[in-house]
Amino acid sequence: MDHNDLVDGLMDIQAAPLxxxxxxxxxIVADRIERICRKILxxxxxxxxxxxxxxxxxxxxxxxxxxxFLLDLNLHGSDGFELLKIYASYAAxxxxxxxYNDRAVEAFDYGVIDFVAKPFDEERxxxxxxxxxxxxxxxxxxxxxxxxxxxxxFVASLEQVVFIMGxxxxxxxxxxxxxxxxxxKSLNQFEAILPGSFERIHxxxxxxxxxxxxxxxxxxxxxxxxxxSGDRLPxxxxxxxxxxxxxx
Amino acid sequence: MRHRHTxxxxxxxxxxxxxxxxxxxxxxxxxQTASEQPSARWSAGxxxxxxQPAFDDSQWGRFDGAATPNGIFWIRDxxxxxxxxxxxxxxIFVFEGTGAFEVYVDGTLLGSTGIVGETPSxxxxxxxxxxxxVPREFLAVGEHVLALRASAEHLRDPSDLFVTYSIExxxxxxxxxxxxxxxxxxxxxxxxxxxxxxxTSSSTVGQRRIFxxxxxxxxxxxxxxxxxxGELLGLFPYTWINTADLLAMVSAAVVFxxxxxxxxxxxxxxxxxxxxxxxxxxVLVSAVxxxxxxxxxxxxxxxxxxxxxxxxxxxxxxxxxxHAIYYAICxxxxxxxxxxxxxxxxxxxxxxxxxxxxxxxxHIRGQELVAKQTELTAARLESEMLKRNLQPHFMMNSLTAxxxxxxxxxxxxxxxVNGLADEFRSLSKLSGKRLxxxxxxxxxxxxxxxxxxxxxxxxxxxxxxxxEGDEKIPPGIxxxxxxxxxxxxxxxxxxxxxxxxxxxxxxxxxxxxxxxLGEATEHKEHSTGSGTNYVKARLxxxxxxxxxxxxxxxxxxxITTIWLMA
Numbered sequence: 001m002d003h004n005d006l007v008d009g010l011m012d013i014q015a016a017p018l019x020x021x022x023x024x025x026x027x028i029v030a031d032r033i034e035r036i037c038r039k040i041l042x043x044x045x046x047x048x049x050x051x052x053x054x055x056x057x058x059x060x061x062x063x064x065x066x067x068x069f070l071l072d073l074n075l076h077g078s079d080g081f082e083l084l085k086i087y088a089s090y091a092a093x094x095x096x097x098x099x100y101n102d103r104a105v106e107a108f109d110y111g112v113i114d115f116v117a118k119p120f121d122e123e124r125x126x127x128x129x130x131x132x133x134x135x136x137x138x139x140x141x142x143x144x145x146x147x148x149x150x151x152x153x154f155v156a157s158l159e160q161v162v163f164i165m166g167x168x169x170x171x172x173x174x175x176x177x178x179x180x181x182x183x184x185k186s187l188n189q190f191e192a193i194l195p196g197s198f199e200r201i202h203x204x205x206x207x208x209x210x211x212x213x214x215x216x217x218x219x220x221x222x223x224x225x226x227x228x229s230g231d232r233l234p235x236x237x238x239x240x241x242x243x244x245x246x247x248x
Numbered sequence: 249m250r251h252r253h254t255x256x257x258x259x260x261x262x263x264x265x266x267x268x269x270x271x272x273x274x275x276x277x278x279x280q281t282a283s284e285q286p287s288a289r290w291s292a293g294x295x296x297x298x299x300q301p302a303f304d305d306s307q308w309g310r311f312d313g314a315a316t317p318n319g320i321f322w323i324r325d326x327x328x329x330x331x332x333x334x335x336x337x338x339x340i341f342v343f344e345g346t347g348a349f350e351v352y353v354d355g356t357l358l359g360s361t362g363i364v365g366e367t368p369s370x371x372x373x374x375x376x377x378x379x380x381x382v383p384r385e386f387l388a389v390g391e392h393v394l395a396l397r398a399s400a401e402h403l404r405d406p407s408d409l410f411v412t413y414s415i416e417x418x419x420x421x422x423x424x425x426x427x428x429x430x431x432x433x434x435x436x437x438x439x440x441x442x443x444x445x446x447x448t449s450s451s452t453v454g455q456r457r458i459f460x461x462x463x464x465x466x467x468x469x470x471x472x473x474x475x476x477x478g479e480l481l482g483l484f485p486y487t488w489i490n491t492a493d494l495l496a497m498v499s500a501a502v503v504f505x506x507x508x509x510x511x512x513x514x515x516x517x518x519x520x521x522x523x524x525x526x527x528x529x530x531v532l533v534s535a536v537x538x539x540x541x542x543x544x545x546x547x548x549x550x551x552x553x554x555x556x557x558x559x560x561x562x563x564x565x566x567x568x569x570x571h572a573i574y575y576a577i578c579x580x581x582x583x584x585x586x587x588x589x590x591x592x593x594x595x596x597x598x599x600x601x602x603x604x605x606x607x608x609x610x611h612i613r614g615q616e617l618v619a620k621q622t623e624l625t626a627a628r629l630e631s632e633m634l635k636r637n638l639q640p641h642f643m644m645n646s647l648t649a650x651x652x653x654x655x656x657x658x659x660x661x662x663x664x665v666n667g668l669a670d671e672f673r674s675l676s677k678l679s680g681k682r683l684x685x686x687x688x689x690x691x692x693x694x695x696x697x698x699x700x701x702x703x704x705x706x707x708x709x710x711x712x713x714x715x716e717g718d719e720k721i722p723p724g725i726x727x728x729x730x731x732x733x734x735x736x737x738x739x740x741x742x743x744x745x746x747x748x749x750x751x752x753x754x755x756x757x758x759x760x761x762x763x764x765l766g767e768a769t770e771h772k773e774h775s776t777g778s779g780t781n782y783v784k785a786r787l788x789x790x791x792x793x794x795x796x797x798x799x800x801x802x803x804x805x806x807i808t809t810i811w812l813m814a
Binding site: 032099120 | 640643645647652
């Protein structure tokens with residue numbers, strides 16, 4: 001087993017206290033979310049920040065380092081989906097808590113890990129937090145990836161993504177036009193939200209399965225995939241077998 | 249024999265006379281008016297030999313208008329059928345006159361009207377117009393003698409005595425009579441249609457004056473048409489003529505005033521009294537001959553009236569332009585017809601009545617459509633008002649807050665649920681109304697502010713100035729303005745004050761709502777969002793075109809001002 005693969009899951013969030021940012025303009029509802037979160041997560045929460053306005057929340061998100069966003073999408077009459085595009089570009093995972101559950105599918109398109117409809121009880125919020133903790137893939141994977149460019153969101157369709165390469169805490173996303181964009185999410189965080197059409201092939205790579213043209217084996221049990229784009233990416237030894245099965 | 253001059257305007261409609269003139273033109277050699285013939289002579293008395301063609305009447309006096317016969321009298325005249333005359337076999341003598349008559353041609357009795365008598369009691373008045381079939385032999389080439397045995401014992405004024413006659417083809421007479429009957433039917437149908445529209449259409453409520461003007465116009469033309477038709481068909485004895493002429497004159501005067509009044513009211517022209525006074529100009533203009541133009545006084549009056557109506561149409565305000573154009577086209581078409589052939593003035597008058605009726609019917613139809621649209625709008629606004637308060641943001645956040653209070657502060661949950669019930673009761677009560685008591689609206693606003701205060705952990709207060717409480721306003725407008733302010737603002741202060749005041753500006757009632765601005769909000773949505781659109785729709789529903797709304801930020805507050813014009 002590749003040593004690097006073993007430590008993958010320990011890198012991101014589990015070890016450190018959780019940093020949660022809540023954006024909710026209704027004080028009573030915000031209190032309720034915090035109360036239930038603290039009850040469920042207890043001491044795991046290191047920092048819990050409540051914001052009532054979009055401006056303050058964006059400032060917090062950009063200045064602080066958060067693991068989880070709890071977002072209401074309708075604040076003071078504004079449409080929160082523009083906000084969601086920006087929040088989705090951060091490293092933190094997002095849970096939407098909203099009155100407009102008819103837009104849940106749309107929220108999942110931007111990579112949220114759960115959509116909690118108001119009114120909610122403790123059980124429902126626990127389910128969402130468990131999904132965050134367990135990195136359970138949502139039923140609906142994202143259709144888009146958001147990138148921050150000069151403070152604004154650039155949205156790319158997931159179909160444009162060829163592969164993602166880990167770059168320290170960040171990731172580099174290669175698009176089918178040959179361009180590469182930097183994203184705040186780590187490979188582990190991407191792995192938690194990307195659909196089955198993407199596969200983690202190495203500690204440093206996630207690849208789109210239908211972008212693979214062929215496999216290449218080299219002496220010393222070293223494996224590679226050659227992509228249709230011409231890129232040649234390494235495959236972890238422990239992942240090779242399952243990758244071949246999925247590809248074939 | 250003396251010409252009988254019918255009253256001004258009523259002669260406009262003497263279609264029979266106009267056709268009589270046409271008959272003279274067509275039968276130049278044979279059609280004659282006794283009074284125009286120097287050969288027409290008369291004599292008082294009664295003698296059977298006076299019917300004979302051979303009788304020498306050279307000693308008789310001329311029947312020239314100065315005759316004042318008493319008792320039975322005879323009139324004799326001669327007519328000549330030239331060799332080139334092509335008279336149809338079924339020709340008819342058409343007489344108009346005031347009296348009872350027996351008609352003899354070449355000594356043969358051809359027909360009569362009434363019973364000739366020496367005294368009023370002995371005389372049965374004849375029809376003012378009657379016709380007698382002319383046997384073929386009396387249309388033979390050469391001279392013929394027409395003798396009338398007559399009496400006019402019921403004439404109040406002997407100077408009203410007149411007799412005219414002409415020979416016309418029977419089919420021509422039939423066509424003319426049929427045309428008159430059709431005209432009468434048409435104008436009566438117009439009156440009937442107007443009445444039915446008025447009786448069945450709810451949209452005429454509030455337009456009684458316009459309807460009365462339209463009905464009066466059509467009714468006036470109908471009366472004139474009925475009189476003319478009755479005279480033409482010989483339905484009236486000559487004793488009715490003065491009464492009928494008087495009635496026709498009054499009807500013509502009524503039409504003269506009602507037609508422009510209808511246009512003035514229908515087109516919403518300002519200074520209507522001024523325009524009605526201007527009718528005097530029409531009277532003056534038509535009183536003098538128009539140089540070489542060969543129009544009778546009655547025709548001139550009608551033409552001048554039409555031009556006056558066209559002038560009225562040009563003054564129609566913008567919303568009524570389309571209708572003004574329709575009326576102008578109707579009047580213009582009638583005018584064109586009269587210019588082309590003044591003889592058919594009567595026909596064009598009826599045509600005008602029908603077109604005006606059609607215009608009025610179309611107007612009512614349009615109003616009914618507007619009324620239906622208004623009903624639909626009212627239903628839409630009602631559902632919108634309810635829907636806005638059932639929107640997910642309000643409902644789901646309220647339910648989430650209740651859920652929290654149930655678990656942490658049950659008394660607050662109870663208080664909130666009761667408040668919510670009050671708000672929905674108020675909404676249900678107000679939403680279906682076009683105007684609701686201001687007091688109910690204020691109660692709704694305060695309930696909503698209390699609920700939102702609980703949710704937002706703030707104290708929202710509504711302060712009112714100058715409101716009387718018993719006035720009525722479109723429901724939900726202030727509630728919506730408050731809701732707008734709460735939706736688009738985040739208030740950090742504990743106490744938030746909303747102010748609603750009422751003042752007068754001229755005849756307009758002015759309501760001003762002042763809502764404080766919060767932090768980091770998109771204020772432009774205050775005036776462009778669905779809430780503001782709802783307020784505007786409600787104002788338009790109840791104060792169509794008589795309201796104004798202005799909103800904007802000023803001194804840290806969002807100020808909405810609504811003007812309601814009287």
